[in-house]
Each structure stands twice: as structure tokens, then as C-alpha cells.
Amino acid sequence: MLKPAVNVMVKAARAGGNVLLRHMHRLDALNVVEKERLDYASEVDGLAEAEIVKELRRAHPDYAVLGEEGGAQKGNRGASRYTWVIDPLDGTSNYLRGLPHWCVSIALVENGEPLHAVVFDPLRNELFTATRGGGAQLNERRIRVAERRELAGAMLATGFAPRERARAGAQLECVRELLREAEDIRRAGSAALDLAYTACGRVDGYFEAGVKPWDIAAGVLLVREAGGRVSDFKGAAIGPLDGRDTGSRRIAAANVRLIEPLQKTIVASGYAAAFG
Numbered sequence: 001m002l003k004p005a006v007n008v009m010v011k012a013a014r015a016g017g018n019v020l021l022r023h024m025h026r027l028d029a030l031n032v033v034e035k036e037r038l039d040y041a042s043e044v045d046g047l048a049e050a051e052i053v054k055e056l057r058r059a060h061p062d063y064a065v066l067g068e069e070g071g072a073q074k075g076n077r078g079a080s081r082y083t084w085v086i087d088p089l090d091g092t093s094n095y096l097r098g099l100p101h102w103c104v105s106i107a108l109v110e111n112g113e114p115l116h117a118v119v120f121d122p123l124r125n126e127l128f129t130a131t132r133g134g135g136a137q138l139n140e141r142r143i144r145v146a147e148r149r150e151l152a153g154a155m156l157a158t159g160f161a162p163r164e165r166a167r168a169g170a171q172l173e174c175v176r177e178l179l180r181e182a183e184d185i186r187r188a189g190s191a192a193l194d195l196a197y198t199a200c201g202r203v204d205g206y207f208e209a210g211v212k213p214w215d216i217a218a219g220v221l222l223v224r225e226a227g228g229r230v231s232d233f234k235g236a237a238i239g240p241l242d243g244r245d246t247g248s249r250r251i252a253a254a255n256v257r258l259i260e261p262l263q264k265t266i267v268a269s270g271y272a273a274a275f276g
Helices: 004-029 043-059 092-097 162-178 191-199 213-225 259-268
Strands: 032-036 039-042 064-067 071-073 082-090 103-110 113-121 126-131 135-138 155-158 184-186 205-211 228-231 249-255
Touching: 004 043, 004 082, 004 103, 004 113, 004 126, 043 064, 043 082, 043 103, 064 213, 082 092, 082 191, 082 213, 103 191, 103 213, 113 191, 113 213, 126 191, 126 213, 135 213, 155 162, 155 191, 162 205, 162 259, 191 205, 191 213, 191 249, 205 259, 213 228, 213 249, 228 259, 249 259
Parallel strands: 064 082, 155 184, 155 205
Antiparallel strands: 032 039, 064 071, 082 103, 103 113, 113 126, 126 135, 205 249, 228 249
């Protein structure tokens, strides 16, 4: 049975997803802005986030909000230990091009650590949920990370974030080293779904630089509650996932055995050193 807070998040995610679905067939009419180089947002991102925030605020008006589009907002009573961390459309470039791979991501973060998580894929009607200490589910069925113990034969996911193109050479060298053993690497365009797919074993592991708290807050908890481990490229904590630090992160996620060889290869390739 889902926790009351998760039920609220599911309702909000479905409301946001409905906004996205309604606008799918008029993409040419959407206003699109380039927030940073090669990093786009559309009016539908803002419309979906507004719908999500409305639902969440209705249930808990005293909680803070950190949204990709609306930024940090305090609760009705000022500072709060709880923050809704929202990406209303993770995979915006896919969405704007008609590529069917994007989602809504919502996390309830307590003092920087994810407490509840929802990642919703409206096109596939796939609902990933997790609660700290309560496991992770896909459409209310328990999920677990894959059991692969080494890089040999692994299927990995990554992303090429626009914020990190200056380090693209180091990342490509890392990919080259990983492909010496791994079966393949997928780059699908949604960090939240990459983490959700890691949680349910569709991919064996995931790594990326340049992600923000709203990209990964929900997915981090999904992986942890599915029996996996999440850290930065060198094995350290990735930092608070609320409004205290909205800078770019480096993240690696896999089961407890695979994450070590994944991190070692990232470090040995020189990719981790590219960040100082």
C-alpha cells in the first residue's frame, strides 16, 4: 500500500502527465526557450509544473518547493525541513522532437535526503514509486536492481549533458574504456528514467555528469530502495538534493558489486579527474 504522501505525489504526477499528453500533438505551436546552450524548455514544462505544484500545495502548503522551472519557493510558513523536488518534464528535447521517452519526476526530500519518490512515464503508463525503508515498485510490483557483478556484458546508461560539453573528450574516453568490457551503452535522454531503469534492472548501471537535483532526486531513492548504490564518480556522497545546493552533480548508480568497477573505470579513464 502506498504511503499517503506518495498518493499525493502520484496524483500530482498524473496531473502533470496529462498536461504533457494534451500538448503532444501541437508541438509546432509551443514557445521554446534556450535556458542555456543546448538546454531547452517550453511553455508546456511550465504548465505541467504549475499543475503539479497546485496538487502538492493543496495537500501540504507548508512544504518548500524546488522546481526546474519555478526554482526554489518557501512553504506558507517559511523555511521547512521538507521540499518537493520537481522535474515536470525530464527529457524535454525528446518531447519537443516527438521522441517517446520522457517522464515526470517528483521527490519529497527531507533535510536534503529523498524520503518518497515518483517517476511517471505517461506514454507507457509506468509508475515508479519508492519510500525510504519501504522498497521500490513499478506499477505497485516490487523491483530490484540487476544482479550483474562485473562490467563484462553489462548494459549501461549515460547522458551527454549540455552543461558538460567542455569535458566531452574525457567522457568519450571513459565510454571507450567501458566498452572494452560492457555489452553496450545507451543514451536515451532522461536521467530520471535512466535511474528508474537501473532500479528495475533494465540497465545494469548509470553514470552522468551535469545533472541537477530535480533530474535525479526521485531516481536516487528508487535505486537505493531497489537494493542499489548511488554516489559520485569517486564513491563520495552526491550532496543534498534540495534548494541548498542546486549545482551540477556527478552520479554513478548500480548494484553494490557493479558500482565499484564502474567507478574505477571512470577514474582510470581520467573522466573523474576532469572535474578536479
